Structures are given as C-alpha cells and as structure tokens.
Amino acid sequence: MDVSSISQDLATIDGQIEDILRALSNGFQKLEKIKDPNRQSRQLDELTEKMRECKRLIKEFEREWRAEESKNTTSINKMLNDRKQSMIKELNTFVALKKRYAGSLGNKRSELFDRAEVGNGPGEENVFLASSMNNQQLMDTGDRMMNETDQAIERSKKVVEDTVNVGAEAAAALKAQTEQMSRIVNELDSIHFSMKKASQLVKEIGRQVATDRCIMALLFLIVVGVIAIIIVKIVNPKNKDIRDIPGLAPPVSRKLLWDHQYYR
Structure with a gap:
C-alpha cells in the first residue's frame, strides 16, 4: 500500500x-515445533492476545478511514477498503x-486427564480409562495418589529441615570466626601499643645515656x-703563672702571713 497518499495516523495503524x-x-x-502441551498452551495464549490486538487495530483503521473518506479520492478509498479486507482475511x-x-x-489434555496408572510391582503397569473404572478403583487410585503426595511432602520437609540445619551450622561457624577475628584485632592493637611504648622508652633511655656521657666527659x-x-x-713550684690550688699551698706562706700580722 502506498502510505504517501494516506494520513499519518492511518499509516501508523497500518504499520502496527x-x-x-x-x-x-x-x-x-x-508453535508447530513445540511438543510440550503446556508450552503449546502458553504460546497459543500469547498468539490469541495478539489476534485480539490486531482485531482492535483493524477496527480503529476503519474508523480513521471512514472519518477521512470524504476527503479522499475514489481510488484511495478503494485502496484502503482492499487493504482492510486483506488484513481481515489474513487475520481470519x-x-x-x-x-x-x-x-x-484439548484432545491431548483430555487423554491425559482420562488416564490413570496403577503399578502392582516393578515393571508392571495397568492402564485404565477413568470412564471404565468403578467407584472402588477410583477411590484406590485417589488414595494412592494422596499417599504419594504425602510422601513427597515429607521428603520436601526433610530437605527443608536439613537445609535449615546446615544454615544454622554455617551461621554458628561464621559467628565463631568473626569473634576470633575480633580477638586477633584486639591483640594486634595491644601489640602495636606495646611496641609504641617500648619505642618511646628506648628513646628516653638513649637521651639519658647521652646526658650521662656528656657529664662523664665533663668530669x-x-x-x-x-x-x-x-x-x-x-715540677715547677716557682711558676707564678699558675695559681695555687686550694689546700695544696706550702706551709711557708702561712708563716709569712702570720709574721706580717704580728709586726703590724
């Protein structure tokens, strides 16, 4: 269809x-390649929804065309009508x-619904149609299926319980490891503090030793x-350039000093 001869709205709807x-x-x-009935059903539901949307758009296409019919030429109206009929035919x-x-x-689902299997032992299966079973057989089959369901539920409960236990053990181990890491961190902090104090003490001892050495050198x-x-x-007692050391002066000096005081 030549979209250049129609309105933008009609061209947009036609493209959709x-x-x-x-x-x-x-x-x-x-859908032809799908073998699983459940997947076929889901695919068919999606296609059905698309067909509903297509039907709605065709009606909207017709409304838009009718609204513009008086403005269009005969050839364009004929082209739009043919286009609508073509879309309806393809959708049908x-x-x-x-x-x-x-x-x-539906036939496949009916066959699956009408079948019931009753096993009498390993490798033995008897298949009956539900319509041919009497009430007792139906009750026995229902009881068997309920028992199997209960067993499956019990197995599921056990799996859940085991999973919870494993999770609890993992949580306890993780908590213990976390506490151990916390203790290690505390010990490392203590070691760091002790090393810092020891370094300060070594510095103080070094300063004291240096001071003591200076004093000893001076002495x-x-x-x-x-x-x-x-x-x-x-060696040279008459050397006047060297002063007497207190306590080492000769006794003569004391005598001379006494005589000097007496004669005064």
Whole structure:
C-alpha cells in the first residue's frame, strides 16, 4: 500500500497491524515445533492476545478511514477498503489456525486427564480409562495418589529441615570466626601499643645515656685539668703563672702571713 497518499495516523495503524500479522506468522511457525502441551498452551495464549490486538487495530483503521473518506479520492478509498479486507482475511487465517491447534491441544489434555496408572510391582503397569473404572478403583487410585503426595511432602520437609540445619551450622561457624577475628584485632592493637611504648622508652633511655656521657666527659676533663695543674706545680713550684690550688699551698706562706700580722 502506498502510505504517501494516506494520513499519518492511518499509516501508523497500518504499520502496527503489519507488525502484529508478521509476529502471528512467526508465532504459529514456532508453535508447530513445540511438543510440550503446556508450552503449546502458553504460546497459543500469547498468539490469541495478539489476534485480539490486531482485531482492535483493524477496527480503529476503519474508523480513521471512514472519518477521512470524504476527503479522499475514489481510488484511495478503494485502496484502503482492499487493504482492510486483506488484513481481515489474513487475520481470519490465523483465527482458523488457532482453533485447529486449540482443538488438538484439548484432545491431548483430555487423554491425559482420562488416564490413570496403577503399578502392582516393578515393571508392571495397568492402564485404565477413568470412564471404565468403578467407584472402588477410583477411590484406590485417589488414595494412592494422596499417599504419594504425602510422601513427597515429607521428603520436601526433610530437605527443608536439613537445609535449615546446615544454615544454622554455617551461621554458628561464621559467628565463631568473626569473634576470633575480633580477638586477633584486639591483640594486634595491644601489640602495636606495646611496641609504641617500648619505642618511646628506648628513646628516653638513649637521651639519658647521652646526658650521662656528656657529664662523664665533663668530669673527666675537669679531673685531667686538675691532675695537669698538680703535675705542673710539682715540677715547677716557682711558676707564678699558675695559681695555687686550694689546700695544696706550702706551709711557708702561712708563716709569712702570720709574721706580717704580728709586726703590724
């Protein structure tokens, strides 16, 4: 269809319908390859929804066309009418396919519903149609299915209980590891604090040792100086450049001082 000769709204609706019809064609091709009845049912539901949307758009297409019919030429109105009939025909084809697949799917479900299996032992199976069973057989089959369901529920409960126990054990182990890590961190903090204090103590001891060495060196220099003065005084007692050391002056000096005071 030549979209250049119609309005923008009609062209947009026509494009949407074309997309849905293409999706329906691909969907039914995909449906032919599906073997599982449940998947077939879901696919058929999706295609049915698309067909409803397509039918709504066709009606909207017709409304828009009728609203503009008086403005269009005869050839354009004929083209739009042919387009509408073509879309309806294609949609009806998909509707027929949907009915055929729905009928086939309904027959499969009916067969599955009417069958019941009763096993008398390993490798033994008797198949009966539900319509041919008497009341007792139906009750026995129902009881067996309920027992199997109860057993499955019990197995599921046990699995859940085991899972909860494993989770609790994992949580306890994780908590213990977390506490152990916390203790290790505390111990590392204590070690770091002790090392810091030890470093400060070593620095203080180093400063004290340096001070003591300075004092000892000063005392050594003083002692060496005193010894040197004593030695020089002994070797050269008349040297006036060296003062007398207190307590080491000769007694003569005291006598001279006494005589000087007496004669005054």
